[in-house]
Amino acid sequence: MFKTLLRQIGDYKKDAILTPVFVVLEVIMEVIIPIMMAAIIDYGLADQSIGKVVAIGLAMIGAAMLALWFGVESGRTASSASSGFAMNLRQAMYERIQTFSFSNIDKFSTAGLVTRMTTDVSNVQQAFQMSIRICVRAPIMLVSAMVMTCLIHPRFALIFLVVIVCLAAVLALISSRANPTLRRVFHEYDELNARVQENVNGMRVVKSFVREEYETGRFEKESEKIRGLFVSAEKLLALNSPVMQFSMYSCILLISWMGAKMIIAGSLTEGQLMSMFTYVINILMSLMMVSMTFVMLIMSRASGERIAEVLAEEPDLYSVPHGVKEVPDGSIDFEQVGFAYPSNPGKEVLNDLTIHIRPGETIGILGGTGSAKSSFAALIPRLYDATRGEVRVGGIPVKDYDMASLRDNVAMVLQKNVLFSGTIKENLRWGKEDATDEEIVRACRLAQADEFIRDFPAGYDTRMERGGANVSGGQKQRLCIARALLKKPKILILDDSTSAVDTKTDALIRRAFREEIPDTTKIVIAQRISSIQDADRILVFDNGRMEAAGTHEELLGSCPVYREIYESQTKEGGDDESGK
Structure with missing residues (x-):
């Protein structure tokens, strides 16, 4: 000591x-x-x-x-x-x-x-x-x-x-x-x-x-x-x-x-x-x-x-000497991946997961609480290492990358959105330190944040209180999405990050993704099927396993769990509309 x-x-x-x-x-x-x-x-x-x-x-x-x-x-x-x-x-x-x-x-x-x-x-x-x-x-x-x-x-x-x-x-x-x-x-x-x-x-x-x-x-x-x-x-x-x-x-x-x-x-x-x-x-x-x-x-x-x-305390994760600094594309491969948190090594939260995602593909992830959706997402930028199996990004094992280079090409908007003390511009430039005002405005328009930012008296120079306490949950989510877009990543992960956004704004954000960043691989984790039903593929997770995969229409016909969730959410939406 x-x-x-x-x-x-x-x-x-x-x-x-x-x-x-x-x-x-x-x-x-x-x-x-x-x-x-x-x-x-x-x-x-x-x-x-x-x-x-x-x-x-x-x-x-x-x-x-x-x-x-x-x-x-x-x-x-x-x-x-x-x-x-x-x-x-x-x-x-x-x-x-x-x-x-x-x-x-x-x-x-x-x-x-x-x-x-x-x-x-x-x-x-x-x-x-x-x-x-x-x-x-x-x-x-x-x-x-x-x-x-x-x-x-x-x-x-x-x-x-x-x-x-x-x-x-x-x-x-x-x-x-x-x-x-x-x-x-x-x-x-x-x-x-x-x-x-x-x-x-x-x-x-x-x-x-x-x-x-x-x-x-x-x-x-x-x-x-x-x-x-x-x-x-x-x-x-x-x-x-x-x-x-x-x-x-x-x-x-x-x-x-x-x-x-x-x-x-x-x-x-x-x-x-x-x-x-x-x-x-x-x-x-x-x-x-x-x-x-x-x-x-x-x-x-x-x-x-x-x-x-x-x-x-020694870091559990570190970059290998002369690690790969260039991510070729946004493809993602999981080969027989198992993962257990270090705090509980005897219990795997992901079991024998094998997934192949093409560059530019939009993947929806659906599953109940505790189904390991977020754990799956955390392995892509190597926030944790897989316990067994191999995770590859751009065809290269994530362990062979320089970690900073890998994470710079993977933008994540987590469940718990965090904004720091400072102006909106300063927060957004976490995504790109030298971003111009035009790039910031464009990212905010894609994230449907530009309109409410301009409503503030100071606009983009509005100061954020610690943790973003002076904006609503939905506004905070959109600012975090804009911050991630500024990185111009090869992979964009949205971990239930539009849950506080209304369905119309959610749809506008998804459309902007399709039109403006078609080459970026998008992983969208959501509780609402409406947020992922137009994805190229939807993966249904249950107890750390991938139970089913397919398009919205395919899963309605082949996956009882997906169909049950869809019908319950559709019924709830119908009740809301009739109540109006």
Whole structure:
């Protein structure tokens, strides 16, 4: 884990190295000051020499000023290094997530990834900053002060050694008990974030069903669970403070008692005892800082492990070296294809699927919920790999393509249409980055989106709210279709992407496809037979198998399932018309 995280220091390595250097110099100055103070008492005051007092005093001021400057510089470089480290961590995770396949993303929830890039990175950033300052300062100060006390009198060093061993044992016990609880805390944070995300996205549904109190109750339950876990962990971590206080005051009492006896016996001077108290404070403050850092490191360890999980995750799908960059045509071939999702490898959702689709052909896909229509479509641009069998596009196995080139020639309009914050033009140019205004307008006319766009005061420069919340479902679908058309793909996949569009607009979109992009292979997945009845072929899926294939008229005569769906939808349409 530590190697994975520390690789992300990158260009901020210089500041990360300078920080401990400045800290060491600061500690050296602070260790020298008590020696000078002892010299003032034992030589300057004892000899009643004002010259010695002034000279040593000026040296003390110089050492204090240097200590101050080194401290300021260590704070500056530590802040720079930790902030840069956090930025690199977020960037590395974001770049890694962009390489993930759908199966990789399925392993991490959306809320979990957000938590890792925010809360977890902040925890690691704080721990890193404390590590390069306090975790360096405290041990060096501890060792330096121990050496100085040993030089003054070895007995004092023995006291500190016993205290440090006892403290180390207590801290190790606290760590072993608290870390598992803190890991559970961050897992619950993921659940809480998922709850908030789901609730915000579905706010209209919550309000329309008057479920605000119910959702508030669920949120309170999750929050209470996190509070309980935090309290449990904090109870353990809180033991740290009283143990430290007990150790500190025990040391002070023992040194006062032993020092008084030594002064009477003549084996210790008053100046040495005064410097000893300073070193005692330094040692105990160092122990206190180690304790505070220890608590932070325990909390950040769980966060670091979660970040390392993302950085260490290897994409399941990758382009082969020197992959094919040109897709010859829009033909699609499935040869005895079986497919199971990585999350459930024992259950195939597609079974022995064999399909041959010619370039420019329009294929309708019909089937009930869970019949693997979308899974079939996802294998074409290689969003997943087939478990067995072979998928070919343009006569070439999809695994032999450069993935970016393959996906650039396959445009998909998914069931869940997504628009991003920005103007309509900016969203549409996802399909073609350098698309001209004329190309954008033409694509929108084909998708029957131009008319409603022009009704907006700002037209194509209208800003979309996050997720396209300021347009209707049908308008969002048409914008997504236009975005896909701008790619000028060899294969166009519409996955139930006209479900929110009225039948007249649906018919106009289909006619535009026939007339304007005849050479593009079109895969239309739909629930309404009216959306696919004029397709060259219609494939009927059921439980991951292709039950029947043919034209609309052929299936009416040969496929009972298709005929039943057609008659039920026709009857429903007739009832609607009679009701009018």
